[in-house]
Amino acid sequence: MSRYALNIAELSFAYGQKKALDNVNIQVEPGECTILLGPNGAGKSTLFALITRLYDSRLGRIELCGYDVKTNSRQALAKLGVVFQQTTLDPDLSVTQNLRYHAALHGLSQKTADLRIQEELERLDMYERRHEKVRQLNGGHKRRVEIARALLHKPSLLLLDEPSVGLDVPSREVIVRHVHQLAGRQNLAVLWATHLFDEIGADDSLVVLDKGVVKAQGKLSSVLSATGTSSAGQLFSQLTQGKSS
Numbered sequence: 505m506s507r508y509a510l511n512i513a514e515l516s517f518a519y520g521q522k523k524a525l526d527n528v529n530i531q532v533e534p535g536e537c538t539i540l541l542g543p544n545g546a547g548k549s550t551l552f553a554l555i556t557r558l559y560d561s562r563l564g565r566i567e568l569c570g571y572d573v574k575t576n577s578r579q580a581l582a583k584l585g586v587v588f589q590q591t592t593l594d595p596d597l598s599v600t601q602n603l604r605y606h607a608a609l610h611g612l613s614q615k616t617a618d619l620r621i622q623e624e625l626e627r628l629d630m631y632e633r634r635h636e637k638v639r640q641l642n643g644g645h646k647r648r649v650e651i652a653r654a655l656l657h658k659p660s661l662l663l664l665d666e667p668s669v670g671l672d673v674p675s676r677e678v679i680v681r682h683v684h685q686l687a688g689r690q691n692l693a694v695l696w697a698t699h700l701f702d703e704i705g706a707d708d709s710l711v712v713l714d715k716g717v718v719k720a721q722g723k724l725s726s727v728l729s730a731t732g733t734s735s736a737g738q739l740f741s742q743l744t745q746g747k748s749s
């Protein structure tokens with residue numbers, strides 16, 4: 505069994521002649537929250553598309569809990585929970601219906617599904633809203649449902665693609681706190697793409713990606729001291745030459 509929930513080794517990818525990822529190496533351990541920072545065009549979406557098998561790469565390797573996503577896709581993807589940038593809930597179904605549908609896709613019995621749905625929704629203070637149609641929920645509550653959904657099959661790695669974009673501050677805070685607690689208490693590995701420096705926790709790890717190349721990585725404190733910077737924002741501007749994220 506690999507010690508890493510996610511192990512990306514020597515990964516490269518190009519769209520025709522356009523290189524999007526160049527020899528990327530990233531490891532995330534259970535219980536670790538890794539923040540992926542990168543300006544527009546850095547390669548974050550491409551990386552997520554490769555991890556989720558939307559795209560395929562001939563160069564390099566991606567393993568989830570030791571399972572290669574290419575040669576052991578079923579076992580690998582069973583370890584993965586994803587919250588995409590765009591909401592993917594059915595607005596005309598209730599919260600519970602959306603979650604049951606996802607659980608069924610993962611082969612959970614209805615009994616197990618209902619227990620887990622209750623557990624995850626209660627943790628996010630959403631159980632009382634389980635019969636509401638998704639259309640009636642605000643953006644923050646929809647995000648909470650998507651996080652609950654991503655966890656129903658008990659993945660080892662949670663992939664979050666800018667889950668807090670467009671949310672108000674209190675909604676963002678709920679999500680940031682919840683995801684950090686999941687890593688700390690449930691030993692979940694998290695890879696979180698964000699543009700927002702205040703979402704980075706003091707104990708988080710950091711990967712700074714720019715033009716497809718990893719510019720810095722490691723525990724936030726080590727990266728700051730290695731680069732002589734005092735905040736994630738300063739580090740980011742220095743490594744990406746002041747481009748906005």
Ligand SMILES: Nc1ncnc2c1ncn2[C@@H]1O[C@H](COP(=O)(O)OP(=O)(O)OP(=O)(O)O)[C@@H](O)[C@H]1O
Nearest residue numbers: 519522523524542543544545546547548549550551
């Ligand atoms: N379908 C595509 N065809 C050609 N080039 C692409 C395609 N998708 C992305 N690219 C290029 O690949 C590079 C990486 O893009 P990617 O979307 O992965 O970056 P990103 O970090 O997710 O950016 P953003 O924050 O803007 O979403 C960019 O130079 C982009 O222009």
